[in-house]
Amino acid sequence: xxxxxxxxxxxxxxxxxxxxxxxxxxxxxxxxxxxxxxxxxxxxxxxxxxxxxxxxxxxxxxxxxxxxxxxxxxxxxxxxxxxxxxxxxxxxxxxxxxxxxxxxxxxxxxxxxxxxxxxxxxxxxxxxxxxxxxxxxxxxxxxxxxxxxxxxxxxxxxxxxxxxxxxxxxxxxxxxxxxxxxxxxxxxxxxxxxxxxxxxxxxxxxxxxxxxxxxxxxxxxxxxxxxxxxxxxxxxxxxxxxxxxxxxxxxxxxxxxxxxxxxxxxxxxxxxxxxxxxxxxxxxxxxxxxxxxxxxxxxxxxxxxxxxxxxxxxxxxxxxxxxxxxxxxxxxxxxxxxxxxxxxxxxxxxxxxxxxxxxxxx
Amino acid sequence: xxxxxxxxxxxxxxxxxxxxxxxxxxxxxxxxxxxxxxxxxxxxxxxxxxxxxxxxxxxxxxxxxxxxxxxxxxxxxxxxxxxxxxxxxxxxxxxxxxxxxxxxxxxxxxxxxxxxxxxxxxxxxxxxxxxxxxxxxxxxxxxxxxxxxxxxxxxxxxxxxxxxxxxxxxxxxxxxxxxxxxxxxxxxxxxxxxxxxxxxxxxxxxxxxxxxxxxxxxxxxxxxxxxxxxxxxxxxxxxxxxxxxxxxxxxxxxxxxxxxxxxxxxxxxxx
Numbered sequence: 158x159x160x161x162x163x164x165x166x167x168x169x170x171x172x173x174x175x176x177x178x179x180x181x182x183x184x185x186x187x188x189x190x191x192x193x194x195x196x197x198x199x200x201x202x203x204x205x206x207x208x209x210x211x212x213x214x215x216x217x218x219x220x221x222x223x224x225x226x227x228x229x230x231x232x233x234x235x236x237x238x239x240x241x242x243x244x245x246x247x248x249x250x251x252x253x254x255x256x257x258x259x260x261x262x263x264x265x266x267x268x269x270x271x272x273x274x275x276x277x278x279x280x281x282x283x284x285x286x287x288x289x290x291x292x293x294x295x296x297x298x299x300x301x302x303x304x305x306x307x308x309x310x311x312x313x314x315x316x317x318x319x320x321x322x323x324x325x326x327x328x329x330x331x332x333x334x335x336x337x338x339x340x341x342x343x344x345x346x347x348x349x350x351x352x353x354x355x356x357x358x359x360x361x362x363x364x365x366x367x368x369x370x371x372x373x374x375x376x377x378x379x380x381x382x383x384x385x386x387x388x389x390x391x392x393x394x395x396x397x398x399x400x401x402x403x404x405x406x407x408x409x410x411x412x413x414x415x416x417x418x419x420x421x422x423x424x425x426x427x428x429x430x431x432x433x434x435x436x437x438x439x440x441x442x443x444x445x446x447x448x449x450x451x452x453x454x455x456x457x458x459x460x461x462x463x464x465x466x467x468x469x470x471x472x473x474x475x476x477x478x479x480x481x482x483x484x485x486x487x488x489x490x491x492x493x494x495x496x497x498x499x500x501x502x503x504x505x506x507x508x509x510x511x512x513x514x515x516x517x518x519x
Numbered sequence: 520x521x522x523x524x525x526x527x528x529x530x531x532x533x534x535x536x537x538x539x540x541x542x543x544x545x546x547x548x549x550x551x552x553x554x555x556x557x558x559x560x561x562x563x564x565x566x567x568x569x570x571x572x573x574x575x576x577x578x579x580x581x582x583x584x585x586x587x588x589x590x591x592x593x594x595x596x597x598x599x600x601x602x603x604x605x606x607x608x609x610x611x612x613x614x615x616x617x618x619x620x621x622x623x624x625x626x627x628x629x630x631x632x633x634x635x636x637x638x639x640x641x642x643x644x645x646x647x648x649x650x651x652x653x654x655x656x657x658x659x660x661x662x663x664x665x666x667x668x669x670x671x672x673x674x675x676x677x678x679x680x681x682x683x684x685x686x687x688x689x690x691x692x693x694x695x696x697x698x699x700x701x702x703x704x705x706x707x708x709x710x711x712x713x714x715x716x717x718x719x720x721x722x723x724x725x726x727x728x729x730x731x732x733x734x735x736x737x738x739x740x741x742x743x744x745x746x747x748x749x750x751x752x753x754x755x756x757x758x759x760x761x762x763x764x765x766x767x768x769x770x771x772x773x774x775x776x777x778x779x780x781x782x783x784x785x786x787x788x789x790x
Contacts, residue, residue, distance in 0.1 A: 174785075233625040235784045248625055256623020265547065272539045273626050465777060469520050473773055480766035487759045488728045508724050 162245070163325060163356040164208040164231055167455060168433060169240035170426060171201040171226050199424040200226045202380040203240070203433075213347075213357040215371030215388060217364065217395050223380045224360045225252075225329055231358060232327050239426060239456040246324030246356070249274070251315050251331040259303040263294055263313055266302055274321045284320045291342070292316035312339055319346055326350060327358045332366065344370070364392050379417040380424075430456060523776040526629045526684065533630045540630075541638035559642040563601050564649075567594060574714050583716035587747055591653040593714065595746055596739045598650050599675060600713045602643040603735060604704045609635040610683030611690045611697050618691065618786050628783050629776075632683030636676065650746075659747070667745030667752060674764065675738045681768045685775030691786055711735045731756065737764045 175196045200223045208214045218224050229235045230242060232250040257266045267288055271281040289298050292312040294305075302310060315331055332343055347370060350357060361367055367374055367388060374391035376384040384391050402410065430452060437448040486496045490507040530537070549555045575589040583592045610632035621628050689696045710730055712718070718727055730736065737760050744750040744757075752761060 234622065250624060252623055256620055258620055261547070268543060269620070270624065272536065272543055273620070273624060275533075275536050277535075278539065466520070469522075469773060469777065472520060473770060476766045476770045476773075480763050480770070483759045483762040483766070484732050487732060487756055487763065488725060490724070490728065492755070493759060506725060506728075 161209060162207040162243075163210045163212070164206075164245075164358070165241070165243045166207075166227075166231070167205045167241040168429075168452075169201055169204045169227075169230060169237045169242060170199060170429070171223070171230065171235070172238040172426075173198045173200055196422055199380055199421045199426075201230075201237075202421065202424050203429055204377070204382045206375060206382060206385055208356055208358065210356055211351070211354040212373060213351055213359060213371045215367035215374035215391075216358065216360045216377060217362070217367060217374060217392070218377040219379075219399075221379075222377045224377050227377065228327050228329050228358060228360050231325075237460065239460060241455050241459050244325065247274075247322075248325045248327055249318045249321055249323035250327040250329060251318040252329040257302045257310060257314060260301055262301050263289075263292075263298040263305070266313065267317055270317050271321060276321060284322075288313075288316045288320045291320065291346075293339070308336065308339070315343060319350070323355070325356045325358070327360070329360045330362065332361070332363075364396065368392055380421050520773065522780045523773055526776045526779065529627050529629050530633050530680070533627055536627075537630050537633045537637055540634045544634060544638045545641065556641075560645050563597070563642065563646055566601070567597060570597070570714055583719065584747065584749060587659075587749075588657050591650060591657050591659065592716075592743065592747070594646070594650040594653055595743050596713045598643060598646040599739050599742050600708065600711060600735070601646065602639055603675065603679065603738065604708065606636055606639045606679050607682055607686065607704060608697070608700060609639065610679065611686035611700055613683070614687040614786060615691050615694075615697075622786065628786065629684065629779060632680060632687050636679045636683060654746070662748040664745050664748045664751065668742060670752065671738055671741040671745060674741065674768075677768050677772075678734055678738060678764075681772040681775060684779050685771050688775060688779045688782055692782065707733065707735055711739055713739060728756070731760060732763055734764050734767050737761075 175198055177195075181195060204223075204227060216224050216227065226235070228250065230237050231244060232248040233244065234250070256270075258269060261269065264285070267285055268278075268281055271284075272278075289295075292309070292315070294309055294313060297305060297309065302313070305313070311331060319326065326347075328347075332340055347357060347359075351370075357370070359367065359371055371388050373386065374388045375382060376391050376395050384394055402413075405413070434445070434449045434452045437443065437452055438445060441448070443451070482496075485503045486493055488506060489496065489503045491502045496503055545556065545559075549558060552558060554561065570593060571590055575593065583589060613631040613635050614628060617631055620626075621631075686696065686700060690700075711733055712730070717730055722730075731740075741752070741757070750757065752758070
């Protein structure tokens with residue numbers, strides 16, 4: 158694998174907690190430990206892939222296989238649970254529910270989204286007309302977005318995302334809503350993007366679209382990367398799977414899905430780490446200890462801890478102690494030196510205002 | 520701890536976005552009002568007028584500090600108070616309000632409270648200039664202790680951000696928290712010495728000392744003392760209060776950033 162990449166994922170996993178009730182949620186909120194009894198669902202079970210500059214990568218897979226989770230992780234909306242993610246450049250994501258604020262007008266949404274992506278007022282003014290033109294919204298631009306039709310909304314979302322000039326464009330099934338004219342417009346825009354050498358990640362159910370647009374494709378299957386390679390190969394393999402799958406009886410189908418989902422529930426991150434350590438040992442010939450350290454670093458160095466580290470706990474406890482002590486010093490009215498040398502005075506407060514206070518209000 | 524530094528550094532690396540978003544917020548809020556931004560200053564002025572009538576004229580509390588008339592004293596205190604109470608409440612809603620938007624794009628969620636903090640500063644400065652004007656009308660001149668104001672201003676921003684990141688996360692998780700906060704702020708208004716000086720009142724000494732521990736009081740009183748040249752940070756009891764204040768900020772900040780980081784991925788699912 159070359160060092161020249163735009164996006165790199167290594168052993169990326171994503172875990173979701175399946176809370177059964179509001180109560181469960183609250184309990185995790187107040188407990189700082191990880192609770193075992195709540196079921197965990199692993200939406201991604203360790204994905205490693207690279208996307209090269211100027212490449213269009215298609216992502217295919219059945220519903221709920223983790224495609225959107227992956228594209229959200231790449232675009233930085235959600236953090237991964239473990240693993241290493243490196244994205245070189247600005248990303249912009251277009252999703253079906255375009256992420257517009259319904260109470261604001263179209264124009265205000267353009268401004269708001271532009272600002273949130275780090276554009277200046279001037280830059281937004283420059284692209285504003287292009288966006289309105291591209292989205293083909295016309296006079297509706299000054300109406301609140303809640304009055305738009307669903308097609309208009311997704312057009313506006315797409316138009317904003319492509320016009321804020323990202324290096325990496327992530328399209329998450331967003332082309333399925335527009336009509337043919339708009340679809341053609343989007344395709345042209347995407348081709349234009351490719352010509353400019355920008356990178357595209359294209360998540361779609363439509364194999365035709367993937368074949369037409371993408372240089373390479375990845376097939377994600379229930380949280381695992383089943384295949385990555387030339388678009389033709391991957392798409393034909395996926396086609397074969399779908400047609401085989403369709404031939405199964407309904408009972409067999411649901412059993413298959415259930416088994417796969419169960420695997421995602423049973424997934425054990427520590428087991429996975431161990432297996433990766435073994436692979437690393439075989440591959441590089443390192444000692445067990447060294448390999449374990451390297452893999453552990455790869456897994457967790459990028460991730461901010463969701464458990465409180467002992468250092469943090471110590472700091473909090475220490476800060477509370479210091480705060481309580483000084484609070485008592487204040488209330489007792491004794492000086493700091495006296496309180497330190499003879500802490501018993503803290504519970505025998507003086508009732509006269511101390512010197513400096515008295516001076517202050519003389 | 521690492522989480523806390525990371526989130527704080529996010530504020531600085533995104534300061535341009537924060538400034539522009541604050542500007543946009545201001546425009547969007549008052550766009551449908553005829554008087555527009557003037558409301559930001561009219562509202563507090565009306566409030567000050569009422570408090571002055573009740574506490575300064577009708578109840579005749581006399582001078583809160585020796586040699587300082589009531590009106591400039593009160594305005595100097597109510598300026599940081601109005602800013603802080605509005606910011607605490609705004610910041611606590613900030614994540615909840617924007618969650619639908621930020622869940623669909625790449626955006627550092629941790630700057631949402633900062634946008635409110637910097638947006639509300641506009642009215643803070645206007646009020647502050649008004650307070651200075653009142654001081655000059657009462658023949659009070661600048662003094663060296665004014666430089667302490669910079670320190671207390673930093674204290675105020677630190678307190679606002681610590682509370683902002685903590686409250687905004689908790690409000691997403693527990694919706695009742697915002698309403699609770701409203702009541703707490705209303706109560707603190709009377710306990711932070713905004714309208715009357717409780718240290719010169721007939722309160723029992725111990726109660727006064729307990730009230731002094733309040734971090735809002737620390738900021739308000741500090742700003743007053745520095746502007747009116749009535750005391751320094753390192754004098755007692757300010758020194759011990761300083762330690763208490765910063766420890767409070769540290770604890771809230773560590774816990775707040777930890778919770779924020781823990782739940783930021785699930786903000787959407789939690790609503």
